[in-house]
Amino acid sequence: MLVSAKEMLQKARKEGYAVGQFNINNLEWTKAVLQTAQEANSPVILGVSEGAGKYMCGFSTVAAMVREMIKNLKITVPVALHLDHGSYEAALACIDAGFSSVMFDGSHYPIEENITKTKELVRITGEKGISLEAEVGSIGGEEDGVVGTGEFADPAECEMMKDLGVTMLAAGIGNIHGKYPANWPGLSFETLEAISKRVGDLPLVLHGGTGIPEDQIKKAISLGVSKINVNTECQLAFAEATRKYIEAGKDLEGKGFDPRKLLAPGTDAIKATVREKMELFGSVNKA
Numbered sequence: 265m266l267v268s269a270k271e272m273l274q275k276a277r278k279e280g281y282a283v284g285q286f287n288i289n290n291l292e293w294t295k296a297v298l299q300t301a302q303e304a305n306s307p308v309i310l311g312v313s314e315g316a317g318k319y320m321c322g323f324s325t326v327a328a329m330v331r332e333m334i335k336n337l338k339i340t341v342p343v344a345l346h347l348d349h350g351s352y353e354a355a356l357a358c359i360d361a362g363f364s365s366v367m368f369d370g371s372h373y374p375i376e377e378n379i380t381k382t383k384e385l386v387r388i389t390g391e392k393g394i395s396l397e398a399e400v401g402s403i404g405g406e407e408d409g410v411v412g413t414g415e416f417a418d419p420a421e422c423e424m425m426k427d428l429g430v431t432m433l434a435a436g437i438g439n440i441h442g443k444y445p446a447n448w449p450g451l452s453f454e455t456l457e458a459i460s461k462r463v464g465d466l467p468l469v470l471h472g473g474t475g476i477p478e479d480q481i482k483k484a485i486s487l488g489v490s491k492i493n494v495n496t497e498c499q500l501a502f503a504e505a506t507r508k509y510i511e512a513g514k515d516l517e518g519k520g521f522d523p524r525k526l527l528a529p530g531t532d533a534i535k536a537t538v539r540e541k542m543e544l545f546g547s548v549n550k551a
């Protein structure tokens with residue numbers, strides 16, 4: 265059964281660990297993340313961007329696939345199906361399609377408009393028991409064609425979002441999507457501490473989890489980060505394992521061309537990456 269992310273994140277915030285959000289792209293991806301969460305006895309959040317939703321033939325197709333997979337794979341750990349960086353319209357579409365969590369990314373709007381739209385979604389999601397993630401201070405890098413510059417969130421604006429009643433808040437602290445450049449200065453813990461002071465026990469979300477050094481991840485968790493988004497790292501692991509399989513000529517041996525064989529090393533690589541992250545975030549055995 266799909267659940268809201270609220271309870272799992274409040275528990276994580278209280279007990280000092282983070283729940284991973286792993287973005288999914290297809291059946292293998294979804295299966296790999298769900299099976300790893302079950303094996304690790306960890307709560308998990310499946311992230312779906314608007315682009316990935318379109319790729320998988322629509323949000324309702326994704327919701328049906330995930331729901332049925334949970335049932336047929338006998339997944340008993342808490343699973344939230346979450347829209348990642350959604351527009352206002354996409355958030356409504358996902359609520360209709362049966363998602364249990366949505367992110368409305370209004371960070372590119374002036375703060376007043378971001379607040380007006382977020383407030384409306386707090387009302388709608390609240391009525392349905394769906395969790396809502398808001399964002400202030402855009403996160404750098406590129407996500408589905410939206411390029412952010414990686415600004416630092418204003419702690420006062422974070423407090424306004426908390427007061428609206430959002431479930432969790434993504435706040436830019438120098439993190440970016442995709443691979444980090446060699447001259448990246450690291451996370452701004454000064455900003456994170458200032459935000460934490462203003463928002464109290466509201467779970468904070470760290471986007472762009474790929475390539476942030478482990479000590480910085482752990483420090484961020486200690487300062488209130490309860491959800492960490494991982495996307496690029498699984499993609500890199502999948503691509504590398506698939507390339508090795510083909511470069512070794514395995515697709516030319518016997519029935520190595522069978523998609524169930526061809527995609528297996530990549531799927532296993534995703535599982536290994538997800539397991540590693542769950543251990544780092546501290547969510548193993550927290551289901």
Ligand SMILES: [Zn+2]
Nearest residue numbers: 407471472493
């Ligand atoms: Zn993001």
